[in-house]
Amino acid sequence: MRHIISVLLENEAGALSRVAGLFSARGYNIESLTVAPTEDETLSRMTIVTIGSDDVIEQITKQLNKLIEVVKLVDLSDGDHIERELMLVKVRAVGKDREEMKRMVDIFRGRIIDVTEKDYTIELTGTGSKLDAFLKAIDRAAILETVRSGASGIGRGDRVLKV
Amino acid sequence: MQLSGAEIVVRCLQEEGVEHVFGYPGGAVLFIYDELFKQDKVKHILVRHEQGAVHAADGYSRSTDRIGVALVTSGPGVTNAVTGIATAYMDSIPMVIITGQVPTHAIGEDAFQECDTVGITRPCVKHNFLVRDIKDLATTIKKAFYIAATGRPGPVVVDIPKDVTATKAEFHYPERVSMRSYNPVTKGHPGQIKKAIQLLAGAKRPMIYTGGGVILSDASAELTQFVRLLGFPCTNTLMGLGGYPATDRQFLGMLGMHGTYEANLAMQNCDVLLAIGARFDDRVIGNPKHFFDPKRIIIHIDVDPSSISKRVKVDVPIVGNVRDVLKEFIKQIEGGKSSVDAAALKAWWTQIEEWRGRDCLKYDRASAIIKPQHVVQKLYEITNGDAIITSDVGQHQMWAAQFYKFVKPRRWINSGGLGTMGFGLPAAMGAQLGNPKSTVACVTGEASIQMCIQELSTCKQYHLPIKLINLNNRYMGMVRQWQEFFHGNRYAESYMDALPDFVKLAESYGHVGMRIDKPADVEPALKEAFARKKDLVFMDFITDQTENVYPMVPGGKGLSEMILV
Numbered sequence: 043m044r045h046i047i048s049v050l051l052e053n054e055a056g057a058l059s060r061v062a063g064l065f066s067a068r069g070y071n072i073e074s075l076t077v078a079p080t081e082d083e084t085l086s087r088m089t090i091v092t093i094g095s096d097d098v099i100e101q102i103t104k105q106l107n108k109l110i111e112v113v114k115l116v117d118l119s120d121g122d123h124i125e126r127e128l129m130l131v132k133v134r135a136v137g138k139d140r141e142e143m144k145r146m147v148d149i150f151r152g153r154i155i156d157v158t159e160k161d162y163t164i165e166l167t168g169t170g171s172k173l174d175a176f177l178k179a180i181d182r183a184a185i186l187e188t189v190r191s192g193a194s195g196i197g198r199g200d201r202v203l204k205v
Numbered sequence: 206m207q208l209s210g211a212e213i214v215v216r217c218l219q220e221e222g223v224e225h226v227f228g229y230p231g232g233a234v235l236f237i238y239d240e241l242f243k244q245d246k247v248k249h250i251l252v253r254h255e256q257g258a259v260h261a262a263d264g265y266s267r268s269t270d271r272i273g274v275a276l277v278t279s280g281p282g283v284t285n286a287v288t289g290i291a292t293a294y295m296d297s298i299p300m301v302i303i304t305g306q307v308p309t310h311a312i313g314e315d316a317f318q319e320c321d322t323v324g325i326t327r328p329c330v331k332h333n334f335l336v337r338d339i340k341d342l343a344t345t346i347k348k349a350f351y352i353a354a355t356g357r358p359g360p361v362v363v364d365i366p367k368d369v370t371a372t373k374a375e376f377h378y379p380e381r382v383s384m385r386s387y388n389p390v391t392k393g394h395p396g397q398i399k400k401a402i403q404l405l406a407g408a409k410r411p412m413i414y415t416g417g418g419v420i421l422s423d424a425s426a427e428l429t430q431f432v433r434l435l436g437f438p439c440t441n442t443l444m445g446l447g448g449y450p451a452t453d454r455q456f457l458g459m460l461g462m463h464g465t466y467e468a469n470l471a472m473q474n475c476d477v478l479l480a481i482g483a484r485f486d487d488r489v490i491g492n493p494k495h496f497f498d499p500k501r502i503i504i505h506i507d508v509d510p511s512s513i514s515k516r517v518k519v520d521v522p523i524v525g526n527v528r529d530v531l532k533e534f535i536k537q538i539e540g541g542k543s544s545v546d547a548a549a550l551k552a553w554w555t556q557i558e559e560w561r562g563r564d565c566l567k568y569d570r571a572s573a574i575i576k577p578q579h580v581v582q583k584l585y586e587i588t589n590g591d592a593i594i595t596s597d598v599g600q601h602q603m604w605a606a607q608f609y610k611f612v613k614p615r616r617w618i619n620s621g622g623l624g625t626m627g628f629g630l631p632a633a634m635g636a637q638l639g640n641p642k643s644t645v646a647c648v649t650g651e652a653s654i655q656m657c658i659q660e661l662s663t664c665k666q667y668h669l670p671i672k673l674i675n676l677n678n679r680y681m682g683m684v685r686q687w688q689e690f691f692h693g694n695r696y697a698e699s700y701m702d703a704l705p706d707f708v709k710l711a712e713s714y715g716h717v718g719m720r721i722d723k724p725a726d727v728e729p730a731l732k733e734a735f736a737r738k739k740d741l742v743f744m745d746f747i748t749d750q751t752e753n754v755y756p757m758v759p760g761g762k763g764l765s766e767m768i769l770v
Contacts, residue, residue: 055335056335063328100514105511108509110386
């Protein structure tokens with residue numbers, strides 16, 4: 043099963059490599075991993091998307107908790123949560139395709155953030171599956187480049203991960 | 206007062222009450238060595254190879270309840286130390302390893318003797334630090350000692366660039382440190398303990414299986430009281446030997462790949478299993494699928510939650526320090542009304558005694574060639590079972606574990622997790638320095654001993670009267686055994702065609718050497734060697750080349766699928 047794990051960890055050099063090293067050393071999957079400092083600059087917030095059986099996920103959370111720099115973590119998939127990913131896509135947009143592409147961006151509630159005579163750069167946020175759907179909906183040959191941030195997640199309602 | 210980084214390092218060690226530091230100097234640690242030279246509270250033991258330094262600090266830690274400390278230089282000093290660090294990590298040994306690093310401005314420039322110490326050691330330490338600012342030095346060292354010894358213990362590396370040891374700062378050693386991200390649990394959940402006691406009381410075929418956690422938390426007195434209170438059978442893992450007195454009737458011997466018939470069968474057939482400070486590893490339960498029994502209830506006490514339900518599903522997890530948890534167990538049992546099922550227990554013991562009657566550790570006592578088991582047996586008798594025994598890795602290690610009956614903790618010192626050949630001699634040095642009045646012997650083989658043989662020179666320098674029991678069968682015995690069982694007797698590279706004359710070798714290092722090749726000479730030779738209280742004696746026993754370790758659970762098989770002699 044796919045799980046999305048949120049981790050608060052000390053914002054220190056090397057903390058990220060401890061997490062990445064743990065996953066590779068123990069053979070766990072990482073589908074995506076994002077990390078950035080929080081409003082408290084001594085803390086970083088990391089979101090890891092991983093796939094594994096319940097036993098494997100239990101081990102992953104225990105092993106993460108064992109890392110000295112990990113302060114707190116939560117498996118967001120255990121309850122209601124919101125998940126978002128940012129994607130930047132550069133597409134070829136010339137002639138009649140230009141209008142069609144603009145329409146697709148509107149349908150998916152994306153934004154065109156850079157324009158040249160030949161191409162658009164599109165910004166799109168949503169769940170991973172929405173971003174996948176957009177890529178499927180447009181002409182594959184038009185795609186010049188895609189950049190995805192990996193998922194970030196947060197609990198719904200008063201579910202808070204805080205020190 | 207302003208102190209240099211090097212002075213701060215030495216002052217921190219003094220504040221921690223460190224008596225011995227095992228190390229080897231080099232460019233990046235010269236300032237630290239200069240400060241060590243100027244004082245006499247912390248004694249430095251100069252090894253001959255950094256691997257020896259870390260193993261010695263490890264043996265020191267295992268044989269006492271103190272934190273072992275090693276000091277090595279940057280680059281090759283660190284890479285040589287890695288085997289020792291990984292060895293300590295696998296067995297959860299509390300240690301602090303201070304490593305020199307190239308100056309901060311040179312880090313990342315491929316400087317002379319530079320390596321990414323924090324990167325290289327990351328997967329084999331409990332934690333590591335690179336100290337870039339002298340202001341953090343004292344606090345970091347305090348944290349290192351704190352992390353190493355608390356929770357599930359382990360080695361901690363503190364990497365210190367040379368310029369940090371040369372600059373000056375105000376010294377203040379914190380009395381304690383607290384870290385919001387590190388709060389190890391000690392006390393077990395009383396409700397879980399209550400539940401566990403009810404399950405134990407209802408057991409028809411109970412079994413208690415204990416590991417290194419009992420030794421590390423100094424809980425053998427509590428364990429012994431607890432096991433006797435219940436009257437249940439008890440087995441120890443290789444790491445747990447000495448946790449429960451091996452001479453006691455309730456002790457079934459070691460379990461696992463080379464465990465006894467009775468311990469393995471009791472483990473496989475029990476209906477309630479209590480695991481204490483052990484981790485169900487592959488050398489202990491073999492194949493987890495074979496071990497699995499949906500009707501068996503498993504209770505697991507461990508300080509590390511990630512050890513629980515890792516290889517086998519646990520019904521009642523109890524996270525906490527083994528000693529604290531066992532104290533709570535004893536308190537609740539003594540204060541409660543629940544009693545064990547005496548009739549069922551009697552029938553269970555009858556079954557166990559039948560298995561014990563199989564005498565799975567028998568060997569040819571009339572052999573004309575020295576049997577290795579006989580040597581360990583005599584070693585046990587002559588030392589009254591009270592020596593500190595270190596070992597290397599292989600057949601001799603298993604025979605030492607099977608035939609030396611450990612009645613006290615911290616007397617059996619071996620590399621159980623990583624299985625590091627070369628561990629025995631340097632570990633014995635650390636054990637001897639930590640226990641100057643104790644008899645220390647190293648049971649080794651002619652292959653293992655050559656992996657850290659250079660430490661014989663260290664032993665001479667510090668007058669360490671270790672007794673080396675070399676079970677010399679001219680083979681890497683355990684490799685040969687596997688080749689015999691599983692590779693059609695093709696002894697690929699498990700035989701050394703050119704062995705040194707160990708007697709002359711020992712003598713050239715300034716020690717006493719003995720060669721023993723007749724069974725009748727084993728006992729007199731051991732007596733003579735152990736009577737030499739001041740000398741290191743290297744005893745080269747020429748043993749049966751064909752002897753194998755039995756019983757044996759082949760890799761990937763289950764505990765009831767033992768090969769018996």
